[in-house]
Amino acid sequence: MNPVTPTPVAAALPKGPELRAEARRVRDAHHDHRITYSPKVFIPLTMLCRDRCGYCTFAQPPARLEAPYLTPDEVLAIARRGAEAGCHEALFTLGERPEIRYPVAADWLTRRDYASTIDYLAKMARLVLDETGLLPHANAGALSADELSLLRTVSPSQGMMLESLVPDLDCHRGAPDKAPDRRLATLEAAGQLAIPFTTGILVGIGETRRDRIEALEAIAASHLRYGHVQEVIVQNFLPKAGTAMRDAPACPPEEYLDAIALARVILPPDVHLQAPPNLSDDFGILLDAGIDDWGGISPITADHVNPERPWPDLERLTMVTESRGRTLAPRLTAYPDYVQEPGRWFDPGLRFAVMDRSDSEGLGRDDPGAVFPEVIETISDEDGAEVRQIGSESTAWYSGAPVRPVGLVPGRSEAHGRLREVLDGVLAGQRAGHDELLTLFGSRGPEVVAVAEVADELRRRRVGEDVTWVANRNINYTNVCTYKCRFCGFSKGPLSLNLRGTPYLLEMDEIAGRTAEAARMGATEVCLQGGIHPDFDGEYYIDVIRAVRDAVPDIHVHGFTALEVTEGARRLDEPLVEYLRRAQEAGLRSLPGTAAEILDDEVRAELCPDKITTDEWLEAHRTAHAVGIRSNVTMMYGSIERPEHWVRHLLRCRDLQDETGGFTEFVGLPFVHMASPIYLQRKARRGPTFRENLLVHAVARIAYDGSIDNIQSSWVKIGFDGVRQLLQAGVNDLGGTLMDENISRAAGAEHGQQVTQTDLDALVEPLGRPLRQRTTLYGPVDPGHRLEVVRPDDGRIRIPLVAN
Numbered sequence: 001m002n003p004v005t006p007t008p009v010a011a012a013l014p015k016g017p018e019l020r021a022e023a024r025r026v027r028d029a030h031h032d033h034r035i036t037y038s039p040k041v042f043i044p045l046t047m048l049c050r051d052r053c054g055y056c057t058f059a060q061p062p063a064r065l066e067a068p069y070l071t072p073d074e075v076l077a078i079a080r081r082g083a084e085a086g087c088h089e090a091l092f093t094l095g096e097r098p099e100i101r102y103p104v105a106a107d108w109l110t111r112r113d114y115a116s117t118i119d120y121l122a123k124m125a126r127l128v129l130d131e132t133g134l135l136p137h138a139n140a141g142a143l144s145a146d147e148l149s150l151l152r153t154v155s156p157s158q159g160m161m162l163e164s165l166v167p168d169l170d171c172h173r174g175a176p177d178k179a180p181d182r183r184l185a186t187l188e189a190a191g192q193l194a195i196p197f198t199t200g201i202l203v204g205i206g207e208t209r210r211d212r213i214e215a216l217e218a219i220a221a222s223h224l225r226y227g228h229v230q231e232v233i234v235q236n237f238l239p240k241a242g243t244a245m246r247d248a249p250a251c252p253p254e255e256y257l258d259a260i261a262l263a264r265v266i267l268p269p270d271v272h273l274q275a276p277p278n279l280s281d282d283f284g285i286l287l288d289a290g291i292d293d294w295g296g297i298s299p300i301t302a303d304h305v306n307p308e309r310p311w312p313d314l315e316r317l318t319m320v321t322e323s324r325g326r327t328l329a330p331r332l333t334a335y336p337d338y339v340q341e342p343g344r345w346f347d348p349g350l351r352f353a354v355m356d357r358s359d360s361e362g363l364g365r366d367d368p369g370a371v372f373p374e375v376i377e378t379i380s381d382e383d384g385a386e387v388r389q390i391g392s393e394s395t396a397w398y399s400g401a402p403v404r405p406v407g408l409v410p411g412r413s414e415a416h417g418r419l420r421e422v423l424d425g426v427l428a429g430q431r432a433g434h435d436e437l438l439t440l441f442g443s444r445g446p447e448v449v450a451v452a453e454v455a456d457e458l459r460r461r462r463v464g465e466d467v468t469w470v471a472n473r474n475i476n477y478t479n480v481c482t483y484k485c486r487f488c489g490f491s492k493g494p495l496s497l498n499l500r501g502t503p504y505l506l507e508m509d510e511i512a513g514r515t516a517e518a519a520r521m522g523a524t525e526v527c528l529q530g531g532i533h534p535d536f537d538g539e540y541y542i543d544v545i546r547a548v549r550d551a552v553p554d555i556h557v558h559g560f561t562a563l564e565v566t567e568g569a570r571r572l573d574e575p576l577v578e579y580l581r582r583a584q585e586a587g588l589r590s591l592p593g594t595a596a597e598i599l600d601d602e603v604r605a606e607l608c609p610d611k612i613t614t615d616e617w618l619e620a621h622r623t624a625h626a627v628g629i630r631s632n633v634t635m636m637y638g639s640i641e642r643p644e645h646w647v648r649h650l651l652r653c654r655d656l657q658d659e660t661g662g663f664t665e666f667v668g669l670p671f672v673h674m675a676s677p678i679y680l681q682r683k684a685r686r687g688p689t690f691r692e693n694l695l696v697h698a699v700a701r702i703a704y705d706g707s708i709d710n711i712q713s714s715w716v717k718i719g720f721d722g723v724r725q726l727l728q729a730g731v732n733d734l735g736g737t738l739m740d741e742n743i744s745r746a747a748g749a750e751h752g753q754q755v756t757q758t759d760l761d762a763l764v765e766p767l768g769r770p771l772r773q774r775t776t777l778y779g780p781v782d783p784g785h786r787l788e789v790v791r792p793d794d795g796r797i798r799i800p801l802v803a804n
């Protein structure tokens with residue numbers, strides 16, 4: 001992330017409505033119409049302070065407090081309540097160096113072996129982080145570089161209001177820490193230490209407009225040196241009873257709005273601008289002055305600095321934000337630009353904690369409920385080892401979890417500006433390109449519903465109301481694999497930790513038996529996928545196809561990923577086209593699109609570095625289509641990639657579809673994190689949020705309009721409640737009944753292994769749409785039809801796993 005040059009120069013600044021219009025222009029050009037807030041709890045670690053500021057009611061003398069500091073139990077109790085209420089941030093607020101002024105504070109710390117208030121703060125921040133996963137934001141005032149460094153190990157962001165650079169303000173006479181050079185030195189040190197930093201100015205405490213401009217210019221200059229000022233708070237002075245400034249006039253609204261707009265045009269546009277909504281009666285006007293953030297909003301704790309002014313509830317904040325054509329998004333304590341560059345901005349010990357709460361855009365996960373850290377223990381037995389989660393249980397939805405997702409559709413739909421243009425264009429038949437698809441993926445709130453509605457309309461136009469499914473059986477013939485895909489909880493290298501059972505390889509006879517059994521149960525397809533066993537040569541796959549077709553001659557063989565066929569041909573030193581022709585002659589009818597993951601080599605280098613490249617995956621499908629083997633597109637999303645990677649993936653496959661027409665469907669595969677090695681190594685997010693799931697399917701429908709007619713969602717990973725919503729967002733297909741699906745379960749998904757037509761009927765029935773069984777290639781199936789089973793029926797169901 002590089003700082004952007006501020007515009008225009010302060011000397012030429014307009015005033016009044018003209019200035020505010022310019023501020024809005026700058027804000028909209030850089031931050032579009034998204035307004036963020038941070039769901040947080042406020043932890044007032046100590047209300048003692050060595051400073052005496054003329055406007056402050058936060059700081060109290062010891063006599064008015066039950067204890068000098070909150071105890072660790074009290075800190076944790078507040079944090080835990082916040083985590084349970086779905087907060088992401090623990091905002092530590094405290095007075096500055098109280099131990100210097102108050103012996104009671106110094107004694108309290110000494111008796112407990114804390115070297116200073118900052119030392120205690122660091123330990124409490126660590127406690128909160130470890131126990132609740134809430135991300136601390138330390139707001140500890142003017143600090144030395146050593147103190148900032150210590151807090152950098154436990155707090156992904158820090159803050160200190162600059163307030164003003166005027167050295168002789170009356171209100172700061174008793175406040176040595178408010179000396180401008182101390183504040184500026186802290187701001188500079190934070191930049192040198194690469195700390196995402198929040199600062200700001202206080203408006204109406206005796207400074208002039210010129211003074212404000214100078215303070216903002218100083219902040220801008222520091223940011224241009226280091227890129228660390230993530231946001232600037234512009235806060236209005238309000239007189240409070242019991243303070244030295246109780247009779248001073250409140251900051252006039254016009255002056256306040258002027259200061260906000262000044263900040264927006266003076267600060268580099270990448271610096272976010274915040275104004276607290278609880279300090280203005282009509283806080284919507286703050287948006288008109290150019291802010292893009294509401295700051296921390298707590299569902300459970302008061303604003304301890306302004307206790308007489310409660311925060312608006314989320315419903316009101318949403319309403320006011322949306323009434324101005326903007327959308328609200330929860331953020332983390334660090335902003336997305338910083339979250340997406342963790343190596344530069346976060347201590348190594350914090351990187352996963354930040355990632356674990358973030359979504360694909362680096363904002364806060366927005367599924368309601370608690371996101372507690374997953375503490376994993378490994379249990380060994382003679383079959384291998386299994387991972388099990390212990391500790392507090394998250395209640396937020398994630399793919400594979402038995403939790404009902406938030407209801408997004410149907411819902412209130414709204415789209416403005418660029419999004420409206422894109423949706424109107426799509427409905428008018430325009431093809432969405434890279435930028436349009438990226439715009440769609442940025443949708444929030446009622447915009448998501450608007451995108452879903454358009455996707456649903458396109459679905460209706462292309463494939464009508466039918467919801468389709470295929471009766472199939474998965475045969476995962478081996479879980480032994482020479483590859484080391486870092487997301488894969490299914491494969492077992494011979495020497496790897498045997499998570500969830502022993503390595504196995506099914507014998508041909510077993511594969512044939514399972515095929516026959518599937519056909520007797522009404523399956524029209526077997527789906528063959530497995531690891532890349534070191535002992536296979538390419539003939540193995542051909543032999544498997546023959547075994548299946550010998551058992552049930554007319555069954556549709558949907559099998560072998562681009563990786564398997566590429567590897568099979570390579571091991572035989574045979575051109576892929578010849579190899580695929582032989583596979584087709586043996587009975588292969590279509591290829592699954594798995595092994596695609598994310599078709600972007602930047603992401604593949606992290607997720608699956610030794611797997612086929614993007615071009616090799618595309619080439620395998622191009623070749624398959626050329627010989628008459630159809631295939632589908634899959635995308636595994638929600639681990640480490642960003643929406644721009646989704647867009648590249650969708651477009652690369654669309655380009656190939658334009659060339660060959662061989663793809664039958666798009667299948668969205670949300671990353672299931674629970675037992676995935678890359679998550680256990682603390683290097684991936686915990687799958688997509690439900691909103692992201694919905695958008696991936698809806699945007700795929702829009703991207704593939706007129707190109708790929710069928711959009712399928714995975715009930716195994718998303719669950720029935722989620723899939724029912726996706727069916728209202730462009731999805732028309734439920735995929736297979738999937739007897740014996742092992743791959744998602746190996747990654748921790750808890751949905752069942754198999755569904756029946758009755759289950760699917762129950763899923764679709766509330767939508768009033770017809771459920772229709774299909775063949776793999778979307779042809780009709782006579783419900784009474786059964787495939788001929790050549791293999792003798794021995795009357796037994798045998799599903800043994802043969803240990804390798």
Ligand code: SF4
Pocket residue numbers: 481482483484485488489490491530531532563608
């Ligand atoms: S995803 Fe496939 S290729 Fe990769 S390790 Fe797992 S089984 Fe092997």
